[in-house]
Structure formats: structure tokens, C-alpha cells
Amino acid sequence: MFYPVQYEGQEQSENIFYTGAAPNQQAIPAVEYLMSPEGGSAERFVLLGTDYVYPRTTNQILRAFLQSKGVADSDIMEEYTPFGFSNYQTIVSNIKNFATGKKTAVISTINGDSNVPFYRELGNQGIDAADIPVMAFSVGEEELRGIDTSALQGHLAAWNYFMSVKNPTNNDFTKKYKQYALDNNLPNADNVVTNDPMEATYVGINMWKQAVEDAGSTDVDKVRISMGGQTFAAPSGYTLKMDAENHHLWKPVMIGQIRPDGQFDVVYKTPEVIQASPWSQYIPK
Incomplete structure (x- = not known):
């Protein structure tokens, strides 16, 4: 979770x-x-x-x-x-x-x-x-x-x-989300925005993907262990890390x-x- x-x-x-x-x-x-x-x-x-x-x-x-x-x-x-x-x-x-x-x-x-x-x-x-x-x-x-x-x-x-931070990763993140909104006819698709909880969710999903790949399994206990220490280059422009001790x-x-x-x-x-x-x-x- x-x-x-x-x-x-x-x-x-x-x-x-x-x-x-x-x-x-x-x-x-x-x-x-x-x-x-x-x-x-x-x-x-x-x-x-x-x-x-x-x-x-x-x-x-x-x-x-x-x-x-x-x-x-x-x-x-x-x-x-x-x-x-x-x-x-x-x-x-x-x-x-x-x-x-x-x-x-x-x-x-x-x-x-x-x-x-x-x-x-x-x-x-x-x-x-x-x-x-x-x-x-x-x-x-x-x-x-x-x-x-x-x-x-x-x-x-x-x-x-x-959303306004300037870096290539964020530019790609915001463009992809806007295109997704248009392609899927989301409400107010022309002026959708990204925000902090969206970035946090995006980072978490990608870390979970990396953890599954590293564990070679979707088994909960194996993925939980693999999540600790995962890093990800986030749209914020920083490389974030999942703390293995406090999650x-x-x-x-x-x-x-x-x-x-x-x-x-x-x-x-x-x-x-x-x-x-x-x-x-x-x-x-």
C-alpha cells in the first residue's frame, strides 16, 4: 500500500x-x-x-x-x-x-x-x-x-x-499526462495540471515496478523487502530514495x-x- x-x-x-x-x-x-x-x-x-x-x-x-x-x-x-x-x-x-x-x-x-x-x-x-x-x-x-x-x-x-519546476524529467511527465488526459477525454482535459500527490503516486508506482523486477516476483513479502533502498529520478528533479527502515x-x-x-x-x-x-x-x- x-x-x-x-x-x-x-x-x-x-x-x-x-x-x-x-x-x-x-x-x-x-x-x-x-x-x-x-x-x-x-x-x-x-x-x-x-x-x-x-x-x-x-x-x-x-x-x-x-x-x-x-x-x-x-x-x-x-x-x-x-x-x-x-x-x-x-x-x-x-x-x-x-x-x-x-x-x-x-x-x-x-x-x-x-x-x-x-x-x-x-x-x-x-x-x-x-x-x-x-x-x-x-x-x-x-x-x-x-x-x-x-x-x-x-x-x-x-x-x-x-508543476512549474524546469527539468527534462518534469517536462516529459507533464506532457505525457496532458496527452493522456486528451486521449482519454478526461474532464477539462485542455487544462489539466500535475501536483505533488500525483508525483508521489508516480514515484511509488515506478518504485514498485523496479522492486518487482529486482525480486523477480510479485509476492508481497519479496517485493516489500526489495522496495527498501529503491531510488528513482523524480519529476521534481531530485533522485528520491525509499528508506528501508521506516518506509x-x-x-x-x-x-x-x-x-x-x-x-x-x-x-x-x-x-x-x-x-x-x-x-x-x-x-x-
């Missing part, structure tokens, strides 16, 4: 291969970027998410991480909303007041359709990315496709892959800035892939 999306960590199974990011491959590097001069030197943080396990656990990790960096509890605002929430007027007003006096950034683990009214309300209240940048962990090319991105322009997202991919981290066309300008990326830490040091064992 593959798990191709980012998640909160705190688990590990011999029967699962995690091709999405662990918190140290997305959440923590994103906050480190916001704290850096390049990311705006944020001193105050809003942890805003949808009320379920991924945002709650991720923010537990981030709160402890921020405290380890000397950020006081009074400089951390944490709030959760139900699935499908759309009335962000009061929350955005509170964020605006909270940001007074110190450079502030929002860490967003808002899920799905609720992102649109949130960003719209930021615009309604005159807050743009230069004032209070939003770093999203669940907003990518697919979420931005076909919507008005005027309220989102300049805000940030942290992933391990963006998580070694992945790069990228920070993208939202463009008017719904794509991302990559403003930061790690020089090398990062080993996943599924069990966070910031949560007591």
Missing part, C-alpha cells in the same frame, strides 16, 4: 510505503523559511486549520518547534474550523489584530473548499501577502485550477514538487509563491533530499 499525500506522522507500518511528506519534510522547513530573512523574518504565527487529525497533530508539532526557537505562547494563535466552513470574517479580523506590532505569518492547514472564502476574506479586509503571508500545506495546482487567484497571489505553499521517501522541500495563472514560482528548495522523521522529536513518546 502507498500513502502519497503529506500527513502528520506518528506512525510507521511495514505494510505501507509513505511517498508523501512527513512533517520534517514540509511543515517544519516551511516555518523555518518564514522565520528566515528570505521568508520575511516572522516573529508571530497563526496556526489555522480544519478540525481533524492532520492539522491538530501538525500544529502540536509546530507549536513545540516554535517554542524551541524562543517564540512565546503569546505570539502563537491557534484556531480550528469545521469542514466546509466559509464565514472567515471574524477570524481574519482577529488575525489582523493579532498581527499588530510584530511580523506575522499564517500557517494554513485549511482543507478543501474552505480555502477560497478564507483567501477572499483576506482580500476583503485589505490583507495581502506582503502584510501577512499565508503558508499553505494543502493548496496546490489542482486546488487553484479554474478559480480566481487574485486574492491568493503572492501567498505561499510548501510541497515536495511543483518513507527521502524527499526535497520546496516553497512556492502563488502566481496569477494558478501555478507557483519556486522561491526556495533544499539542495538535497531530506530523510523523513515519521516520529517527531517535538511530540513526547
